[in-house]
C-alpha cells in the first residue's frame with residue numbers, strides 16, 4: 001500500500017499549502033516524481049479521489065512531471081541518465097555511482113481558487 005501512504009502524506013501537505021494561501025478550493029496539484037520512486041500515477045489519482053472526498057481538494061486533478069534516474073560518478077564527477085539500470089559511468093567506466101535524481105516525490109505547486 002505504498003501509494004496509499006504517499007497519498008495520505010500528500011493530502012496533508014496540500015492542506016498546509018492551501019491553508020497558508022487561504023484557498024477555498026484546490027484545482028490542480030503538480031507533482032514531481034522520480035522514475036525510481038516506484039510510484040504509479042494511476043493508483044495515486046484513484047486513492048486521491050477517494051481520500052479527498054469532502055475536502056477542499058475534492059475533484060482536483062493531479063499532474064505528474066517525471067524525473068529520469070540520474071547518477072553522478074564518484075571518480076570523474078560526470079552526471080548522466082541511467083538507462084535500463086546500467087550503473088556504469090559513460091566517461092570512465094567506473095561503477096562507483098551515486099544516485100542524484102530519480103527518487104523524488106514532492107509537490108511542485110498547487111493551483112487554487
Ligand SMILES: [Zn+2]
Nearest residue numbers: 073076089092
Ligand atoms: Zn566516471
